[in-house]
Amino acid sequence: MRIFQSILYKLIIILIGACLLGMTAHAQLEIDITKGNSKPTPIAIPDFLSSHPQTDQIARDIARVVAEDLERSGLFKALDPTSFLETQTDINYQPRFADWRLIKARALVSGRIVRESSTRLKVEFRLWDIYGGTQLDGIRFATTPDNWRRVAHKVSDAIYKRLTGESGYFDSRIVYISESGPKTNRRKRLAIMDQDGSNPQFLLVGADLVLTPRFSPSAQQITYLSWETGRSQVYLLDIESGRRELLGNFPDITIAPRFSPDGKHLIFSMVSKGNSDIYVMNLRSRSTQRLTTNSAIDVSPSLSPDGKKIVFNSDRGGSPQLYIMNADGSNVKRISFGDGRYTAPNWSPRGDLIAFTKSDKGQFHIGVLNAQTGRAERILTSSYLDEGPTWSPNGRVILFSRASKGASSRSEIWSVDLTGNNLRKILTPGDASDPAWSPVLP
Amino acid sequence: MKFGLPLSIIFHGLAVFGGLLVLGKVVDTSLDMEIISLKIVTIAKQTNIKPTQIKPEIPTEVETLPKTVEDLPIDNSASQEDKEQENQAQDQAEQETATNMPSKFSLDDFTKMVENVRNENPDAYSQKELIGEREIGERQQRGRGEKNDPTLNPADYIRSKMQPCWLIDKGAKNYQTLRVEIELTLTQQGGISMLKIANDTQIIASSNNGWRAARENVVAALIECAPYGKLKSLEYDEWKAMKLNFQPGDE
Numbered sequence A: 001m002r003i004f005q006s007i008l009y010k011l012i013i014i015l016i017g018a019c020l021l022g023m024t025a026h027a028q029l030e031i032d033i034t035k036g037n038s039k040p041t042p043i044a045i046p047d048f049l050s051s052h053p054q055t056d057q058i059a060r061d062i063a064r065v066v067a068e069d070l071e072r073s074g075l076f077k078a079l080d081p082t083s084f085l086e087t088q089t090d091i092n093y094q095p096r097f098a099d100w101r102l103i104k105a106r107a108l109v110s111g112r113i114v115r116e117s118s119t120r121l122k123v124e125f126r127l128w129d130i131y132g133g134t135q136l137d138g139i140r141f142a143t144t145p146d147n148w149r150r151v152a153h154k155v156s157d158a159i160y161k162r163l164t165g166e167s168g169y170f171d172s173r174i175v176y177i178s179e180s181g182p183k184t185n186r187r188k189r190l191a192i193m194d195q196d197g198s199n200p201q202f203l204l205v206g207a208d209l210v211l212t213p214r215f216s217p218s219a220q221q222i223t224y225l226s227w228e229t230g231r232s233q234v235y236l237l238d239i240e241s242g243r244r245e246l247l248g249n250f251p252d253i254t255i256a257p258r259f260s261p262d263g264k265h266l267i268f269s270m271v272s273k274g275n276s277d278i279y280v281m282n283l284r285s286r287s288t289q290r291l292t293t294n295s296a297i298d299v300s301p302s303l304s305p306d307g308k309k310i311v312f313n314s315d316r317g318g319s320p321q322l323y324i325m326n327a328d329g330s331n332v333k334r335i336s337f338g339d340g341r342y343t344a345p346n347w348s349p350r351g352d353l354i355a356f357t358k359s360d361k362g363q364f365h366i367g368v369l370n371a372q373t374g375r376a377e378r379i380l381t382s383s384y385l386d387e388g389p390t391w392s393p394n395g396r397v398i399l400f401s402r403a404s405k406g407a408s409s410r411s412e413i414w415s416v417d418l419t420g421n422n423l424r425k426i427l428t429p430g431d432a433s434d435p436a437w438s439p440v441l442p
Numbered sequence B: 001m002k003f004g005l006p007l008s009i010i011f012h013g014l015a016v017f018g019g020l021l022v023l024g025k026v027v028d029t030s031l032d033m034e035i036i037s038l039k040i041v042t043i044a045k046q047t048n049i050k051p052t053q054i055k056p057e058i059p060t061e062v063e064t065l066p067k068t069v070e071d072l073p074i075d076n077s078a079s080q081e082d083k084e085q086e087n088q089a090q091d092q093a094e095q096e097t098a099t100n101m102p103s104k105f106s107l108d109d110f111t112k113m114v115e116n117v118r119n120e121n122p123d124a125y126s127q128k129e130l131i132g133e134r135e136i137g138e139r140q141q142r143g144r145g146e147k148n149d150p151t152l153n154p155a156d157y158i159r160s161k162m163q164p165c166w167l168i169d170k171g172a173k174n175y176q177t178l179r180v181e182i183e184l185t186l187t188q189q190g191g192i193s194m195l196k197i198a199n200d201t202q203i204i205a206s207s208n209n210g211w212r213a214a215r216e217n218v219v220a221a222l223i224e225c226a227p228y229g230k231l232k233s234l235e236y237d238e239w240k241a242m243k244l245n246f247q248p249g250d251e
Helices: A002-027 A053-072 A097-102 A145-164 B004-023 B076-100 B107-120 B138-142 B154-162 B200-205 B209-225 B229-233
Strands: A029-033 A041-044 A076-078 A107-117 A120-129 A134-143 A173-180 A187-194 A210-215 A221-226 A233-238 A244-246 A253-259 A265-272 A275-282 A288-290 A298-303 A309-314 A321-326 A341-347 A353-360 A363-370 A378-383 A385-391 A397-403 A411-417 A423-426 A431-437 B180-186 B192-197 B241-246
Touching (some): A002 B004, A041 A145, A053 A076, A053 A107, A053 A120, A107 A145, A120 A145, A134 A145, A173 A210, A173 A411, A187 A210, A210 A431, A221 A253, A265 A298, A275 A298, A309 A341, A321 A341, A341 A385, A353 A385, A378 A385, A378 A397, A378 A411, A397 A431, A411 A431, B154 B209, B154 B229, B154 B241, B180 B209, B192 B200, B192 B209, B200 B209, B209 B241
Parallel strands (some): A029 B241, A041 A076, A298 A341, A363 A385
Antiparallel strands (some): A120 A134, A173 A187, A173 A431, A233 A244, A253 A265, A298 A309, A309 A321, A341 A353, A353 A363, A363 A378, B180 B192
């Protein structure tokens, strides 16, 4: 009996204790926080340290390009160097975090250049988390002095990746159509530049009309349309070697070729007997397969990153709208249902969104919609003529062509991020249109 | 023997309470209740707060000046007739008042008179809904100091404090699903004494690297915004430990 009582008492005490603990747990304050802000992250990028007078300018230039890259992304704000309280003399020492906190820097990039010979540099940097008081990243690059700009882009990519969790896109290129001459006799030439607009150059010497250039996944090849033979034909150009190749001598007009994500196929439209359909070509065997057989106009195909789906533009419903089908042409379904005309769809490399051009009520827009549901349409830009969206390699930024109205109108290349707030013009030597963004360079 | 009776009472009491808990039907602690914390409001014996008096609002600007008498057109004939009518009406009213007034005070007569007056204009004596009127007490709240503000809600305070510091990357993949749960312990001065990511395992295991970046943004925001000094006006036990769930909401 006593044993039973003892057990009962113990049980009661345990139960009371548990109840009290439960009450204490209930009493803890729990707060749901849903509102922050979209301001860019303040980051301090002092000039890189230089160990030799000949690298002083490069040290300053690298810091400048890194700051410009990060600011252009819209996610970072490079702090004014005059506000810096600490002047680092050696990047191998931990910075005084309190000094950087005072100026509200969230991250610090400290770097240096070591000249190993007249043709060889060592560029290294450390990325510091000011509030965490830890080093987030530290990388060293070996390069030649004339390659400093690419090193700067690589540094930017590393910082971007560490602070956002997503791959950077600064070490990439843009291929585009350089336009010159009067409107009645426009000259359109294939050109290439770095993603920030620097190092622009022509890829072809001829004066032939060239359209819709697109990069291969290796970033080494470009496919484009040319009227070299008097009709629209698809070509393949190797950037490094300059070697060109005509891809299939089709009797009909071919439009908007684009590489598959694995680079093994080319997908395009072909107009035959007044009807445009979508085709896929095996680049090894050069065999071609027709994917759509509808009597409507089916154009602008773009493959999903996994290569399993194709988004394209069709007027089979009465007006140009966006449709998705399987890579073999089956299971076609419409995904755009808004007002206006939807064209030029482009599947994000991230896979989650599809960018498009939309024209409605006399205005052109660049927008995105959810690739799975076709819903959650967001319009990012509006102007007299915005068209031809192309994604950055990480799927965070969209490039497009913008033309102004009137006789003195200009064609320009602009970029916008997914929030629609960071709209920027890419500086080009002359008029430019139809951009295509390369993958990050190997 | 001396301690037998009190011990017996204590143990029997515990046994009864425990029995009720075990049975679980009579005392149900799992009821879903909203817990509202009530603070004891004490009244000081002396005060230096002067009583506030609401004065009628004086319009600061006169948009259109009323016309003066000199400005008005004079029509003597009309005014003469009006004066005569006015005098007649005044005489009649005086006669009526004189006949209605009781010669001697009577409670019944007075009550009857009041009822007559009310019946003549019932709207004037009915209750009106105070729509758009100033709330009673609004004036008094303004006079109080920040520290004595009885309306300080720790949750609202933390939310408002975090908003400028918490940087949300709205371009990140599925950014609205990137939830970061923080267990925070504060010092009595409102500084951070302990910060723990409650769902860190989940974040590390995720293939979405943006989640890790979101976590770092939250930690930086909490450190940047510290100390949370205003909480000192409340009981320390009320806010020394808290759980903060960061998850971007709809715009």
